[in-house]
Amino acid sequence: MAPKQKGNVDIVAVAKAAKVSPSTVSRTFNHPNLVSPATRKKITRAVQKLGYVRNRAAQMMHGKRSGTIGLVVPTINHAIFAEVIQAFSDAIDRAGFTLLLASHGYDLEREYEMVRKLMEHRVDGVALIGLEHSQATSRLIAQQETPAMAIWNYAEESELPCVGADNRLAGRMAAEHLVALGHRDIGLIFPDTRGNDRARHRLEAVLETLEAAGVAVPEGRKSEAPYSVSQAKQAALALLSAPSRPSALLCGNDVIAQGALYAAQRCGLQVPEQLSVIGIGDFKGSAEIEPGLTTVRIPAGTIGTLAGEQFTAFITADEPAPFRICCEPEHIVRGTTALAGSKTN
Amino acid sequence: MAPKQKGNVDIVAVAKAAKVSPSTVSRTFNHPNLVSPATRKKITRAVQKLGYVRNRAAQMMHGKRSGTIGLVVPTINHAIFAEVIQAFSDAIDRAGFTLLLASHGYDLEREYEMVRKLMEHRVDGVALIGLEHSQATSRLIAQQETPAMAIWNYAEESELPCVGADNRLAGRMAAEHLVALGHRDIGLIFPDTRGNDRARHRLEAVLETLEAAGVAVPEGRKSEAPYSVSQAKQAALALLSAPSRPSALLCGNDVIAQGALYAAQRCGLQVPEQLSVIGIGDFKGSAEIEPGLTTVRIPAGTIGTLAGEQFTAFITADEPAPFRICCEPEHIVRGTTALAGSKTN
DNA sequence: AATAGTATTGCAAACGTTTTCATCGATCTT
């Protein structure tokens, strides 16, 4: 069966094989109720026999949707976005869409290029991570009238529809936890915040909260590390091997916290007795690491799923209503934080 | 600038604005050397002003490539594939292609659906993970004459062009390492091998190697866990809390090994003194974990990059030559393995 | 049996682009 066609098995080849007109074949796919069961069967058989696969690009030329959604993320590489990509992908797949994925490596210029590239493919919508984007990107989106949304951040006043969490709140929660435990000497490890509003919001909130609590963070206690276990470990090692070390480490996210934890182990420091560590994110594995990582959970799976569902609904709706969904961060206390001075050095 | 066009800014709108024919506009994009600099400038200006974005779907109808490559992976969620996806994506991006991504959750039936879906979008090629696929999938690929390749596995006799590692070899290397260290009581934690030839090959080779070395692995020493730190930790916990425990754990991959390591820490077992642990993969973070994980490196980044480069070259070549590239697994000894009985219980 | 629907199908135009061919000047060649 399924004889090797010379190549171009199109709708008219099917029509010919089924001895009907191309129109009827098209209708069999798009409005099956308009074609008699008998003809439908003939056509289905011909489709089977010839191994016909619909050409969505050709459909698209008739104002039909392309059935694709573009997603542009900073990076695919880390646990951070893997979960949200997976959930988003699954959700749009359920709605019959396919994912076009691109990454820009935390470079807003490249983000623009990627969005543009996706638009050349006439995606039905484009989802971006975060709310901070280059002006060119915003202009492009507005101009092309392509539905767009932001994932990961929530802001009441956001221009774009969004599904995400309030990263300021997350930062505040982490800081408050440490303060409540009596920590006064806190080390901070955050990634570069340029072009990364998630990290920036968290850091700002942390700093504000600490200041409000009367906790000063001298420059020597601030460290920068990209989202990588390896570099985070290095940064933490530097912080911890200084003559006086902080009693707690507040990390920009769980990947960094993981690195910090390994650094502590390497230094032979007891966590949480000698050093408290808190992350933000609650990624896969954060619960299992020993001791279990205290963190502020940003529900990536939920965000991805919700984003996918809302966005596809938005795209297919007759009169789309913008949406803004806030997923509450949740404070997860596990084993890496304890009262300050429970066993000071 | 960039006035909001009613919507349809197409090539003829540009042509009208530049007072030339659509043909000339098209040529400006595709064969710039055929059009005079003066006209070119006029057209470029019109494109700018109207915010025109090329429509690749429409191009595609003229036998041009769609400029997309489909990648179907078992899951996006884990570190395992995140790295290879990122590298592949970057590589094809450099060649001017865009990634269509789909995942099937280790279900070969769904894999078929996904490949089909991608073909409806007329991807210029489709890359699959592993060499084991449903017959329907193979038939579809052959029938549509869509370039296809396999990533992650290498096999001399593979039908599809492939870039990957010999997973049997990787399994053997891991087993040999343990045997060489004198381990005779070895616990195995592997994922379900159905529809997962990577894991199956590794496991088979491990079993063969151990048998050849006269090491028997009773059923009670074999445990199944999906690729998740959490479930792997559970499985390892079960294995380690039995009345007599193995002196070493050989894990199907690094994610599982990570879980096993945490389980050991939880049990208060000294690694590697009381328990050796070895993984396969060498994922991000495996080097940083304390103690550093001994593993067999499968160079995911290299594989992804090479796969992307080879595949795009293959697709764009005038007369494509199939390729089969073997990336050698590398034995990485870190801190989680030691001589058996160095401090037996 | 004639009329009015109704269900099914086909024809042809349309979608946005590329490309072949033809046209029109202008520049060489001798």
Place this chain on the structure above:
DNA sequence: AAGATCGATGAAAACGTTTGCAATACTATT
């Protein structure tokens, strides 16, 4: 200076679909 060559441009056909409209064949109604 006539013909040949060349460079730049436009006209129109083609790609694989969908869809509005028209045509046809039934069925139900009177």
